[in-house]
Amino acid sequence: MSTAYAASARAGRTTSNKSLREDTVTQTEPRLRVEHLAKSYGRGDQEKQIIGDLTFSVDKGEVACIVGPSGVGKTTLLKCLAGLHPSTGGAMYIDGKPLDGPPAEMALVFQDYSRSLMPWLTVEKNVRLPLRHMRLPKAEAAERIEDALAAVGLSHAAKQYPWQLSGGMQQRVAIARALAYRPEVLVMDEPFASVDAQTRFELEDLCLSIRDKLDMTIVVVTHDIDEAVYLSDRIVAIGGKPAGVLEVIDVDLPGERDQITTRALPEFAELRSRTLSLIRKAQQ
Ligand SMILES: Nc1ncnc2c1ncn2[C@@H]1O[C@H](COP(=O)(O)OP(=O)(O)OP(=O)(O)O)[C@@H](O)[C@H]1O
Incomplete structure (x- = not known):
């Protein structure tokens, strides 16, 4: 590993992600900040507002998962973040610096690797x-x-x-x-949706190890609520037409995450139910 990577590496998380972060990182500005983001497609009579008002932030070295009903605007949000589509309102920042256009600090991974x-x-x-x-x-x-x-x-x-x-x-x-x-921020749109369940678990663990080794901030869109709970430091649940933030859920699961023991924790089940209920309600 090069010195550039090694310098930011943090070996072995033995406590929860959050408490370790609080011990090791002093920061005032979140790595990524989204404020009152709005996005419409089309113009005039054809204008359709997809995102009404989204506000959330993600700290350095955190994984945040974006979840919400199908068609709510999750990919649209990522495309705005990545500068692939212009937003129509609000603002986005990396380390306090306003984003306008594709940010040099961000890299994208899509579902369809093939x-x-x-x-x-x-x-x-x-x-x-x-x-x-x-x-x-x-x-x-x-x-x-x-x-x-x-x-x-x-x-x-x-x-x-x-x-x-x-x-x-x-x-x-x-x-x-x-x-x-x-990149400082890795953005992934349903990155593990096209692989079998066992490979998916391996890739989820890879995602966490990248975050740990490189102290990277990772934003993932997923439909899989269990995956969101397993990966996240915070879950951003979005819903509504136009979309807004339903809730930002802090995920402070105890211990280092492990596919068997973490998923068996009562806290994991609680977080899954809470997230699922939010999305079900938003679908009604
Ligand atoms: N380029 C575009 N022009 C016009 N409408 C668009 C465009 N891209 C997406 N939309 C519309 O925006 C809405 C949100 O789409 P988006 O793909 O962001 O949702 P999503 O939450 O990612 O959906 P899914 O979970 O099914 O992948 C949909 O109604 C879609 O038809």
């Missing part, structure tokens, strides 16, 4: 793609690629092609490509 990877390029060259326009010195680009592949456990597959890999491994390549960019 369409996002170039089949004619090796894993290593796929990961190199977003670096091309950065015109980095050769050695730095090589180091970033090596670090990103190591972070997702794919150093051994650098010379393979995407079609030689399983679906889960391909999604790891897509994540490595985002990491090579060295």
Whole structure:
């Protein structure tokens, strides 16, 4: 791992994420802040307001999951964050700096890894793609690629092609490509929806290990409420037409997260019920 990554690494979370964060991070400004965000599509008679008023924040080193009924505007929110669509109201900030246009500090991972990877390029060259326009010195680009592949456990597959890999491994390549960019904020839209249940668990744990090792802020849209509870430091439940924040739920589960023991905790079941009830109510 390079010094740039190692410097921000925090090995071994033994207490809850929140208490460790409180011990180690002193900050005044959240990493990501969304204030009264509004978004409409179309104009005039055709204008449709999708997002009415969204306000939430995510701190450095936190995972936040966005959940809500289908069609409520979750992907629209991510597209506004990523600067792919202009918002029509409100403001977004990274470290207090207003976002306008695609932020250099953010990288995106989408669900459909099979369409996002170039089949004619090796894993290593796929990961190199977003670096091309950065015109980095050769050695730095090589180091970033090596670090990103190591972070997702794919150093051994650098010379393979995407079609030689399983679906889960391909999604790891897509994540490595985002990491090579060295973003402050990693934004993922239903990133694990296309893989089998066991691989999904592995990728969820990979997501948490990236957060821990790289102190990264991660925003994930998911339909899977259990996944949201498992991954999150906070869940942002959105609903309504136009969409607003139903509730921001702090997830302070005890101990290091583990697919078997964490999911069996009574606190986990409570958080799942609370989140599910919110979404059910919003659907009525
Ligand atoms: N480019 C666009 N132009 C016009 N309307 C759009 C556009 N993109 C999305 N919409 C509309 O915005 C609404 C919200 O869509 P969005 O994909 O953001 O919802 P979502 O919560 O991510 O849905 P799902 O959970 O089903 O993926 C939908 O009614 C959709 O038809």
